[in-house]
Structure formats: structure tokens, C-alpha cells
Amino acid sequence: MxxxxxxxxxxxxxxxxxxxxxxxxxxxxxxxxxxxxxxxxxxxxxxxxxxxxxxxxxxxxWKGIGIVGFDTFFKNSFIICLLSAFANAVFCSLTAYAFARLKFVGKKFWFAVMMVTLMLPSHVTTIPRYIMFRNFGWINTFLPIIIPKFFATDAFFIFLLVQFIRGLPRDIDESALIDGCSKFGIYTRIILPLTVPALITTLLFSFLWTWDDFFNQLLYLTSPNRYTVPMGLRLFLDSSGMSSWGPMFAMSVLSLIPAFTLFFSLQKYFVRGIATTGIKG
Amino acid sequence: MLDLHRKKIWKENLGSYAFLIPWLVGFLGLTLYPMLYSLYLSFTKFNIRTPPEWIGLRNYLVMFVGTDSLPKDERFLNSVMVTVKFVFISVPLKLVFALAVAMLMNKKLKLIGLYRALYYIPTLLGGSVAIAVLWRRLFAGDGLLNMILGSVFGMQNLPAWISNPKYSLYTLILLAVWQFGSPMIIFLAGLQQIPREYYEASSVDGAGRVRQFFAITLPSLSPIIFFNFVMQMISAFQSFTQAFIVSGGSGGPLDSTMFYSLYLYIKGFGFSEMGYAAAMAWVLLIIIAGLTALSFKVSGNLVSYGSGE
Known part of the structure; x- marks a missing residue:
């Protein structure tokens, strides 16, 4: 019963x-x-x-608007997202290693500064960065979107990696230090291989957030041959009437495929990213 | 001897700072300097083509009270109201929904892994332009919602939700609540931390499900609820993409979806009033910092971190 x-x-x-x-x-x-x-x-x-x-x-x-098709938009999106993800993984892990393992004067202070930038609304830097990149002649290039990632500006990933590295046993890198291994050697040979799960989380979220980072793409990409997929969809939306909702929907579905594929193939890495800090979404 | 020791410390520090250089350069050049520069710009009139012209507090005065020659910016105050309404309706709803689903996802079922993944999909895709475009069609006069309400429930004279200023903001609130996945996963992790014995002991004492929820679940989760609330509030204040796409970049109809970020974008890059936009950015920073500090203060009485800590 x-x-x-x-x-x-x-x-x-x-x-x-x-x-x-x-x-x-x-x-x-x-x-x-x-x-x-x-x-x-x-x-x-x-x-x-x-x-x-x-x-x-x-x-x-797929033919897109005018002479620029969705093949171009997808290519642009992939270039921007892959480079951003790569740069985030390298430079955020470098920074995280310093915060989690190395000793230096002012460490507490800089760590606190890093944590503050985590909460900072990006708006306070938007306009000066725009002026700066404009002076560099970077408007309508991918540089304003990619280059900041080479300077570890996404503090979220530093925090995620610091948390992860702090959880690794210290005796391995301490004994390597005694054996005469350099700091950089410890980073590349010991820390990086052990941090792979967190690095995958970093790559994954960097890729997806950059894919959906409509604001910066709207600001910096000005001609259709530089447009990304979200910009291409928007162009479609603005320049077509009721008749092209079908193609619009078709391209929308395609634009969701990368996120979908990554999510279902790397699900466990997602949970780590969300559980570390629930910042996005 | 002392010199040698000093030298060693120097070397140690330099070696460590080498790893920090990319981040330090980025912080100074791409965060700190732009922040200070935008603070300066907020006291100027600046259209990017001609040099900034110092106007003191005028930008700030125009936002809140107006000056002798310039009226108060009603659109600014409206954008604050719209955003505040959006944040304080969508965030609590989202958290309630996230907690309810998390409790559902905490059951021991064979397919629970699949269910958790399915319930995360709206969050995974919801921030994209594609979903915003879809939303525009769902809630249009001849959109999917009205099709279903009309054909299945026989309702007539339905409003065009997106283009009616009475309802347009609520379509965006619904879109935000729909993306409840991140707080759900954090709640789920929290629920799994609550010791089973608490529930078992209280059952023995005759406590029902409702009583257990209020006496055990909610107090145990209070730090997590607070964390989720602050994080969601901060990001909701900065919402941009969805309002931009759904309103076609206008914040309409009648400024009913004019989010703060959207108005800042329109002012700075549409009207080239970059000084004003910089001032708006600083006001946003102060609003967010103030509300976060306030949340921490209020939470002192509401959040329990357990007796052991």
C-alpha cells in the first residue's frame, strides 16, 4: 500500500x-x-x-542583408569569442596564481581592489574607454572588445580561479620550489594542469558572455562586414518588414546553437561557474 | 648581511609582481583612469568632436532639479522610475520562483539531472538578441500569446502587449523572471547543505512541511537569499540588451521601457552628450553602491549565519 x-x-x-x-x-x-x-x-x-x-x-x-551574409557574422563572432576566451583563461589565471599563491607587499590591498572592480557597473568606464579606443583608431575593429581581455579585466574569472587554486594542496608547489623550480615553472607545470576544470569553466563562460555582449558590439562595430551574429540579427530586425520573420527566426535558432552545444557537452563546468558567484543572469 | 636580505625581499616582490603586471596595467589603464576621467567629464559639456567645456554641477542639477535656464530632465527621472520598478518587481519574483523550483529540483528522482538542465535553458539563452527578438513576437498584437488566448480560450480584443505602455515593462519583467536558473542552482547547492537531521528531528516533534519551511529551510538559506538578492539587483540595474531590442532601441512606447542604461546610451551615443552620460554613469554607481550598503545593513537583522560561526 x-x-x-x-x-x-x-x-x-x-x-x-x-x-x-x-x-x-x-x-x-x-x-x-x-x-x-x-x-x-x-x-x-x-x-x-x-x-x-x-x-x-x-x-x-543565411544570405543576410545586402552583400553581407550570416557566414560573415558567424565568422566574426567566432573570432571575437575564441580570442576573448583564450585571453581570459591565460591572463586571469596568471593573476589568480599571484593572488592565491605568491607573497608580495600590498597583496591584501590589490586583492580588495580586484574584488571592488567585480561589483563595479561597467558604465563608469564606458565613455572614457570609447574615447580612448577612438583615439587609437580602433572603432569598427574587434580590438576594443578583445584587447581588454588581455589585461584580465574580467575580475569574475580571477575570483573563480583564485578560489579554485586556493583549494589545491600547497605541498606540491612548495616541494617544487625547494627543488629549485621557478615561479613561472610552478605556474605552467603544476598550477595550470591542476586548474584545468576551472579553466574550462572560464573558457566556457567567456565565450558565451562575449557571444551575447551586445552592448560593446553595438558601440564599436559600425559596418556590416564587421558585424557579429547578434548585430546581424538586429540589422535584420530593423531593415525588414513582416515578410522576413521566417528567415529572422531561422537565423535566431542558429545563433543559439553554440550556447546549446556547449551547455550540453560541458554541463558540470557550468554548475561550478554559477555556484562560485551568481553574478550573471 | 642586511643589504643582502633586503635584496632578496626585493627580488621576491619583483618576481611576484611580474605575474600581476597584465592585471595591474589593465586596472590602471582600463578601469581606474577611465573612472577618474569619466568623473571629470561629468562636470563638463562634451560632444567628442570639440574639447570638454567645464560647466560645474550643471549635468547633475539638470538630472534632479533643473537650473535657471534649463528645465529638469523628466526623461531621466522617468528612466530611474522605470528601472527601479523593473528591479524591485523582477528580482523578488525571480528569487521566489528560483527557490520554489530549487526545492522541486532537490527531490530524489531518476531524471533529476535532465530536469535541472532543462530548467536552466531559459537562463542559458535568455540574454541573447535572438530571444529578445522572439519576445517581441510573442507579445505582439498578432503574436503567439494572443494567438493562444484567442484560439484556445476564445478571448477577444486583446492588447498588443509590447506596444502598449501599460504592459510593455511587464513583458520585460517576465523575461527577466524567466531566467531564474542561476539563483536556482545556488539555492539548490544551499538546500543540499542543510543537515537532514534538522528535518527528521522536527518531524518527530510533529512539525508539518510548512512549519519546517519557515523554521528550518528559510533561516538556513538566509545568507544565500541575501547573496542572490544583492547580485541580481546589481545586474538588473544594468539591464540593456533586452529593452533595446524589444523597444527597437527607443525605450518606447512612451519611454515605458526606458531603462537607465538605455537612456545613458541614447544620451551619450545618440545625442553625443557625453558629459551628461558620464554624470549618469556616476549616479548609477552611487545608486548601486548605496542600495548594496543598505541591503547589508538591513540584512544584519534578517540573515542568520548559524550559531557555530
């Missing part, structure tokens, strides 16, 4: 979770379905499954 009751309540609980989840994901599922529907059926059909299947929206959308 007791077992029956728990089985029933278990099924009910599962059904409830699935129903709520589907309700929540309905807009996204509808978007995916709509991207395969012929244009005239998108806004008459609230169902997910297309009654008539077509890939026309994808063919048309």
Missing part, C-alpha cells in the same frame, strides 16, 4: 515537473518549429510541429 502511494506520487511529481518545464520552454520550441514553417503560416499556427516543412527560411536568412 505504502509502495503504491509513493509510486503514484512519484509519477505525479515527474509529470508536474515535465509539464511546468514544457510550459516554460514552449516559446523556444515554438521558435524552432516556426523557423521551419512557410512564412504565411508562422503567425497563424500556435503549434510547435510545422504542418508543412521548409528549409527556405534558412536558405534565405
Amino acid at each position: 505504502q509502495a503504491k502511494k509513493t509510486l503514484a506520487s512519484r509519477l505525479l511529481l515527474n509529470a508536474f515537473i515535465i509539464a511546468l518545464g514544457l510550459g516554460m520552454l514552449y516559446p523556444i520550441l515554438w521558435l524552432i518549429g516556426a523557423s521551419f514553417k512557410p512564412s504565411n503560416m508562422i503567425f497563424t499556427d500556435a503549434g510547435i510541429w510545422p504542418k508543412v516543412f521548409t528549409a527556405q527560411n534558412y536558405r534565405e536568412g
Whole structure:
């Protein structure tokens, strides 16, 4: 009797979770379905499954606007995101190693400064940075978006890596130091290999946040051949009427694929990133 | 001897600072200097083409009270109101929802890993331009919501949610609440830390589920609730992309979705009033710092960090 009751309540609980989840994901599922529907059926059909299947929206959308297609937008987004992720992983881990392991005068002070920058709204630096990069002749290049990452400006990742490195046993690098290994040697040969899980989290979040960093792309990229995927979508939205919602939806679906793929292949690294600090989203 | 010792300390320090150099240069050149420069700009009139012209407190006066020759900037005050409303409706709702789902996700079920992943998807994708574009279509006059309300529930004369100033902000609040995944995961980690014995002991004493929630779960989670609240508040104050895309970059209809960041962008880069935008950035910094400090102060009475610590 007791077992029956728990089985029933278990099924009910599962059904409830699935129903709520589907309700929540309905807009996204509808978007995916709509991207395969012929244009005239998108806004008459609230169902997910297309009654008539077509890939026309994808063919048309991929061509983009004017002479610039989504192949260019995707290429630009990938260049910016890969370089940013790489730079964050290298330079944030270098900084994190210093804060977590090395001794130097003023360490507490600089660490406190770093933590303050973590909470700082980016707006207070936006305008002077824009003026500075404009003077460098960097407008309409990828540099204003990428270069700051070479200077470890994303304090979130420093904090994440410091937390991780502090958790590693100290005796390994202390014995390496006694054996005459240099600080840089300890960093590359001992700390980096042991920090791989946190580095993957860093790469992952850097990539995704840069992908969605619409504000900076809007500010610095001014001509369509430099546009990223989000900018391409926006261009689409502004320059087309009702007729091109199909292609618009198709390209929106494509733009979500990288995040989706990374999430499902590297799920456990996500949890670490979110659990360390819940800053974004 | 002493000299040698000093030399060694010097060397040790230099060696360590070498690792810090990229960050230090970045901090000084890309954070500290821009901050100070924007503070200076906030006291000037500056359109980027001609040199900044010192005008004292005028930018700040225009924001809040106006001057003899210039009226008060009503659009600024409106953007503050819109943002405050957005933050203080969306953040509490999001946290309540996140906690409720986290408790659901704390059950022992076979598929729980899959469920947790599915419930995180809105957060994973919600910040993108693609979802903002979708949102615009969902809540349009002839959008998905009205299609469903019309065909399934037979409702008629439904408003165009996005283009009606009465409802437009609520579509953005809904979009923010929908992305409850990060606080959910943090709550889940917190729930898993609460010792089982607490619940077992209280069951023996005859406490029901509701009683347990208020007597055990909520107090144990209070530091995490507070952490989530502050973090979500800080990031909600800076929301930009969703309002920009949903309103087509205008903050409309009738400035009803004119978020603070959006107005700052429009002032600085649309009207080239960079001094004014810099002043707005500093006011935002002060608002956020003030509210964070206030939260810490209030939380002193509400948050319990356990008796052992």
C-alpha cells in the first residue's frame, strides 16, 4: 500500500515537473518549429510541429542583408569569442596564481581592489574607454572588445580561479620550489594542469558572455562586414518588414546553437561557474 | 648581511609582481583612469568632436532639479522610475520562483539531472538578441500569446502587449523572471547543505512541511537569499540588451521601457552628450553602491549565519 502511494506520487511529481518545464520552454520550441514553417503560416499556427516543412527560411536568412551574409557574422563572432576566451583563461589565471599563491607587499590591498572592480557597473568606464579606443583608431575593429581581455579585466574569472587554486594542496608547489623550480615553472607545470576544470569553466563562460555582449558590439562595430551574429540579427530586425520573420527566426535558432552545444557537452563546468558567484543572469 | 636580505625581499616582490603586471596595467589603464576621467567629464559639456567645456554641477542639477535656464530632465527621472520598478518587481519574483523550483529540483528522482538542465535553458539563452527578438513576437498584437488566448480560450480584443505602455515593462519583467536558473542552482547547492537531521528531528516533534519551511529551510538559506538578492539587483540595474531590442532601441512606447542604461546610451551615443552620460554613469554607481550598503545593513537583522560561526 505504502509502495503504491509513493509510486503514484512519484509519477505525479515527474509529470508536474515535465509539464511546468514544457510550459516554460514552449516559446523556444515554438521558435524552432516556426523557423521551419512557410512564412504565411508562422503567425497563424500556435503549434510547435510545422504542418508543412521548409528549409527556405534558412536558405534565405543565411544570405543576410545586402552583400553581407550570416557566414560573415558567424565568422566574426567566432573570432571575437575564441580570442576573448583564450585571453581570459591565460591572463586571469596568471593573476589568480599571484593572488592565491605568491607573497608580495600590498597583496591584501590589490586583492580588495580586484574584488571592488567585480561589483563595479561597467558604465563608469564606458565613455572614457570609447574615447580612448577612438583615439587609437580602433572603432569598427574587434580590438576594443578583445584587447581588454588581455589585461584580465574580467575580475569574475580571477575570483573563480583564485578560489579554485586556493583549494589545491600547497605541498606540491612548495616541494617544487625547494627543488629549485621557478615561479613561472610552478605556474605552467603544476598550477595550470591542476586548474584545468576551472579553466574550462572560464573558457566556457567567456565565450558565451562575449557571444551575447551586445552592448560593446553595438558601440564599436559600425559596418556590416564587421558585424557579429547578434548585430546581424538586429540589422535584420530593423531593415525588414513582416515578410522576413521566417528567415529572422531561422537565423535566431542558429545563433543559439553554440550556447546549446556547449551547455550540453560541458554541463558540470557550468554548475561550478554559477555556484562560485551568481553574478550573471 | 642586511643589504643582502633586503635584496632578496626585493627580488621576491619583483618576481611576484611580474605575474600581476597584465592585471595591474589593465586596472590602471582600463578601469581606474577611465573612472577618474569619466568623473571629470561629468562636470563638463562634451560632444567628442570639440574639447570638454567645464560647466560645474550643471549635468547633475539638470538630472534632479533643473537650473535657471534649463528645465529638469523628466526623461531621466522617468528612466530611474522605470528601472527601479523593473528591479524591485523582477528580482523578488525571480528569487521566489528560483527557490520554489530549487526545492522541486532537490527531490530524489531518476531524471533529476535532465530536469535541472532543462530548467536552466531559459537562463542559458535568455540574454541573447535572438530571444529578445522572439519576445517581441510573442507579445505582439498578432503574436503567439494572443494567438493562444484567442484560439484556445476564445478571448477577444486583446492588447498588443509590447506596444502598449501599460504592459510593455511587464513583458520585460517576465523575461527577466524567466531566467531564474542561476539563483536556482545556488539555492539548490544551499538546500543540499542543510543537515537532514534538522528535518527528521522536527518531524518527530510533529512539525508539518510548512512549519519546517519557515523554521528550518528559510533561516538556513538566509545568507544565500541575501547573496542572490544583492547580485541580481546589481545586474538588473544594468539591464540593456533586452529593452533595446524589444523597444527597437527607443525605450518606447512612451519611454515605458526606458531603462537607465538605455537612456545613458541614447544620451551619450545618440545625442553625443557625453558629459551628461558620464554624470549618469556616476549616479548609477552611487545608486548601486548605496542600495548594496543598505541591503547589508538591513540584512544584519534578517540573515542568520548559524550559531557555530
